[in-house]
Amino acid sequence: MRRALKGFGSYEAGLLGLLVLLMIGFGLADPAFLSLGAQLDLSGPLWESLLLAVPMTLIVVTGAIDLSVGAAVSLCAVCFGLMFQSTGSVLTSGMVSLGVGVLVGTVNGLLVSLINIHSLVVTLATMALGFGIAEGASRGQPFSGFGPTLNPVAKWAVVFAFGAAVWTAVWTRRSVTGQSLYVIGLNETAAEYSGYPVKRSKVALFVVQGLMAGLVAVIYAARRGSVKSDIGQGLELDVVTAVVLGGTSVFGGRGSVWGTVLGALLVHEVRQFASWHWERNELIPLLIGGLLLISVTAGRVIDGIKTPQ
Template identity: 40%
Template sequence: MKQRILNMIWQPETFLIVLIGILLTAMGRLDASFLQWEVQRALSSHVWELAIIAIPMTLIILTAGIDLSVGSVMGLSAITTGMLFQKGLPLPLACSASLLVGIFCGFLNGWFITRMKVHPLIITLATMAAYRGMAEGISHAKPVSGFPDSFTWLGQGDWFGLPVAAWVFAVMVGIVLWMMHGRAFGVGIYAIGHNETATRFSGLRVDRYLVTLYTFSGFASALAAVLFVARRNTAKADAGMGMELGVITAVVIGGVSIFGGRGTLIGACLGVLLIHETREFVSWHWNRDELNLLALGILLILSVVFQKLLRHKQGSAI
């Protein structure tokens, strides 16, 4: 019994909840207005795109992979929506096309990774440049705006008291949690992360899993792009610039091991919450965005260092 309680305390999720609690209390002391429900709801509109992309990123990092191209896929999808809308296509069609572009980008990532047998980081580094470059090339770095209200509602409007994007996120988390929990799909992902070769020899179609995950990542990025365009009422090639860093940091802070095989989706969501509150508070209270850049970079490195230390401790105890 004692052991079980100890185990529960040692979970990264417990740590995160305590940490978020402490941070929020401190923020409330410094600036009570920050914690008001209305303020929080308004500020939350900044995070849903990141949160949506964090779902597939968690799964990919669980397989010991990484996807650096998510921000660029967002850029390319945003531009697809914008350019097609400008050409006079009805918006539902333009959005579907941009989702297709995202799915295709993600599929291409997965295809290259499984065929070329090169580490995902170098493939997605290359496609990060290629997709962003295509977005810039197609649009000549010019923005498209003037979307109708029915579309911007997706990004700016509320539905049952929460932003539409929040509902999209909730549905996606629900589905993925259901898929992961005690189902072959979830077990397979953890197995690949623990030992890819062994998983391959045990007859699991590892390549199929990986292609699916990277395609899912492309789809989620495109979905985030559509919501982003609707929220800003502008489609521009630099949509989602630097998104990969925020997403990866959130997932890693959430206790998902960058070496694969360990971590949970709930943890990653808590990581997203932690990053979001910290970021918004720095902007809200000090109004210094460069501090955010610094903090985000350092947090990413420190959280991996911390993970290693923690793992070391656990390893030696057993």
């Protein structure tokens, strides 16, 4: 336990305090929101965004970013749906979904590390490409009727999410490879000359991010019983906000998985409360966008504005 909690610093403690305060505030405004039943009912999206936010943390730690996560989830979900339509097998469709995710990640990773285009340009383009193909291939139609075979996957989501978070938290602290990601983020050129496998690490991270997108698409299908090409729309904003709010520097080299877990929790609770209590979904982008702006500015202040880019 102590090993797992290493890296839970003062920033994370502050974030936890903020989360507790927020929950007290929400509880005072609407006690029913705090009940265990309500929280469990609403918790589905949290596991999905956690599964995406954990690898995103590592990508941002190396100084890159992946804006295509939402699009990857949409594309995987549509491929899952199309495959299910033609084969009727949940297992095959699930494999296809994971495979498509890995493919998206590979394309991103290779373009970023081999051709050396900045990740935000690459993933902005693959984001459009992914959403476009998802929309085009499905013609905006939803897929459903996956049957009861898929149901257990939704229950396992929480295990996947916790497993990924705990394992990654220990791995980044304890293993040489995990620590090398921070070195890459601090100074990529220096890391390369010191013999760190910079390119391989980056490709691997993008591939893992893609794989997680494929997994999340399957979990979503299991949880909601239907998928559509717009399910990943705006997901990248939630995930990036969770990571940045969790104290990971957008310039790379600093960040922790525990911070991201707390960030994801904060984003999740704010989102759920907005639609639960105020019943105004149009407030959600406003709140989350605002959270991202505030946290990125706060991170900059912590880093010191004078530090050269």
